[in-house]
Amino acid sequence: MALTTAAVTGLAAGGVATFVGAGGLATAVWSVTIVVVLLPAVWWVAGALRQRQFGADTIAVLALISTLAVGEHLAGAVIAVMFSGGRALEERATQRAERDLSALMSIAPRYAHRRLTGSDAETYETIEASEVRVGDQLIVRPGEAVPVDGTTVKEPATIDESMITGEPLPVEIEPGGEVRSGTVNVGSPAYLVCTATADDSTYTGLVRLAREAAAGSAPFVRMADRYAAFLLPATLVLAGLAWLWSGDPVRAVAVLVVATPCPLILAVPIAFVSGMSRCARRGVVVKGGAALDRLAQARVLLFDKTGTVTQGRPVVADTVTAPNVPADHVVRLAASLDQASSHVLAGAIVEAGTSAGMALSAPSDVVEVLGQGVRGEVDGHAVAVGKAALVGAPVPAWAEAARRRAATNGMITVFVGVDGRCAGVLLLRDRIRDDAARTMRLLRRAGIERTVMITGDRADAAARVAARVGADAVHAEQTPAGKVDAVRAETAQAKTLMVGDGINDAPALAAADVGVALGARGASASSEAADVVITVDRLSRLAEAVAIARRTRAIARQSAVVGIGLSVIAMGAAAAGVLTPVVGALVQEAIDVVVILNALRALGPGRSRTPQLRGDVADLVRQLDETHRRIRPRIAALPQLAEDLADLDPPELHSRLDELIAFLTGELLPHEQVDEELLYPHVGKALGGTDATAPMSQQHAEIVDLVRQIELLVAETKAGGSPETLRDLRHALLALHSIVRLHNASEEQNYHVLADG
Secondary structure: HHHHHHHHHHHHHHHHHHHHHOOOHHHHHHHHHHHHHHHHHHHHHHHHHHHHOOOOOHHHHHHHHHHHHHHHHHHHHHHHHHHHHHHHOOOOOOOOOOOOOHHHHOOOOOOOEEEEEOOOOEEEEEEEEEHOOOOEEEEEOOOOEEEOOEEOOOOOOOOOHHHHHOOOOOOEEEOOOOOOOOEOOOOEEEEEOOOOOOHHHHHHHHHHHHHHHHOOOOOOOOOHHHHHHHHHHHHHHHHHHHHHHHHHHHHHHHHHHOOOOHHHHHHHHHHHHHHHHHHHHOOOEEEEEHHHHHHHHHHHHOOOOOOOOEEEEEEEEEEEEEOOOOOHHHOOOOOHHHHHOOOHHHHHHHHHHHHOOOOOOOEEEEEEOOOOEEEEEEEOEEEEEEHHHHHHHOOOOHHHHHHHHHOOOOOOOEEEEOOEEEEEEEEEEEEEEHHHHHHHHHHHHHHHOOEEEEEEOHHHHHHHHHHHHHHOEEOOOOOOHHHHHHHHHHHHOEEEEEEEEEEEEEEHHHHHHHEEEEOOOOOHHHHOOOOOOEEEOHHHHHHHHHHHHHHHHHHHHHHHHHHHHHHHHHHHHHHHHOOHHHHHHHHHHHHHHHHHHHHHHHHHOOOOOOOOOOOOHHHHHHHHHHHHHHHHHHHOOOHHHHHHHHOOHHHHHHHHHHHHHHHHHHHHHHHHHHHHHHHHHHHHHHHOOOOOHHHHHHHHHHHHHHHHHHHHHHHHHHHOOOOOHHHHHHHHHHHHHHHHHHHHHHHHOHHHHHHHH
């Protein structure tokens, strides 16, 4: 910027001197301006030539030298302003950001609590992590990161390994088990014996791997230099021929002046800066124009599972209860008790209760049992939430079935005991993002040809998620080094785009052609290693960023081609003697104005292929989405109610059925009616076509019909209906559960995302 300021000042000062009649002073000022810009320009070009790179700057340097040599100082000063301005713009906005891993190091575990030697008491001192030695006994307090690799002693440890392995749910590590640095203790105090120093531990290895991956990435050639590689020899040949043909070196200078690649030096960076600005408005930070250029060229998408296409945190997916026990009752008691627990699963259970609109009670006499769970009293009931052993009673057959189902589907079980017996089992899992599948479809539409999931999670869990989002290939149970190898293998075939959010993804992000970090939750490690950071918690912004990048690159290329074409015409005129160097500089300025105006089109949205709902309609969609979240637990409880029908006593059966009808007629049907009458007309208009929402409207009709059937069957049951009535009611409840789940999932993926504001 200082160089640009000096060049503009020099050009203006020379103009003032000429205006007042001081021609000699003007010549001197312009000469100094040329030299001031020329010296660093020669240094930059020499550095590029040492690396065998012939770029757009080379032509600008030749033009500056030639104008100085033949005395065309005004033309040289104009070129100096354009060259320094373009260089400043490019340095500031388009140069590829260095992969600074300082933040990765800043969040590394810095301290450790080491047991004092020679003391029988449990006394610990706080020291630097680098001072820990193999064999030291450590304590990691709840919520702290593990400073070094070690093995557990004394008690089991509950560890969140998601930042290292990508596994979303905490793991229970028995005494003698390995604990890695960078993981987080989410249970009671963990006692470790150090097995590796800080320099040799897992976390430091990740940092080292990320640096090596970044250093091994291939250098990137900017668009301007790719075009200049063809323009430079043509310019030199034409300038030489003009000099030989006319015998006048000024003609050669005129050719060099109009050949100065200002469309490349100015228009291309301006287009990319505009595209970066457009991305920033959508919550996507792109670290330089080169990163945006590479993003536009990506053909293979590689992505992590946990926290990328999933929410990255456990949620209650289902509730299985004992006969005659309502699911709402179990969830409310468990959520009330877990308000007093800091365990990561407790937060998910509390959220399940509050999101369903339950009024939670304050627990009393709460006791946290190390490695087992929590027990206390809620509304006069003795409640226990945690492992099966904490409940105390033998695990009943229905609970064992729930445990097997959880294992099969990659879920975790939390047992709930009420008054000394097992009352329910909560099934928790990491839910797939609502916009994940749609984002993959939009990316394919934007030009991504292959999608690959790379995760540290188990193969069965990874395969299910990959199938749901439409991945072409899956690499499961990968270490950070394994992820880097997979990225490099894909990069050898095509331009790659890697998306992740955790510390374990940082090396892979650095190894890919473009690394994209989901940084909404503060994952600074991956954000620092990435070229692009999505700052909002929406995966769909990735598809937007790719579309913006492709449009920006097309506009930049168009500006470059048009600008070079006009420059070639002007070069021919200069070679024929029609244009003098000064006039040529002015012609080049006119060309610059044309291509810069074209480049600024990248600031606009373009012709979006993705319809959007805005204003009041978007607010309506968000309100309906909240309703989806609120009714989700009630819908999930329908199969359990269907199973319990035959075992419930008449008073309990009638009470449960009354609650069911109140929910169906008071919440579910009104919600679907608002969808159909207020939302779908706007959705249909946005999507176009004759009747784009017809399939969803038909599902509405099916839901209404099933609810009416259930109302009639409930009335018959309460009037003393036959076993066939209960059988039909059970079938109707299961059918309603299936169709509402499918319907809501379809809306969330296809309609609700249209309200992305």
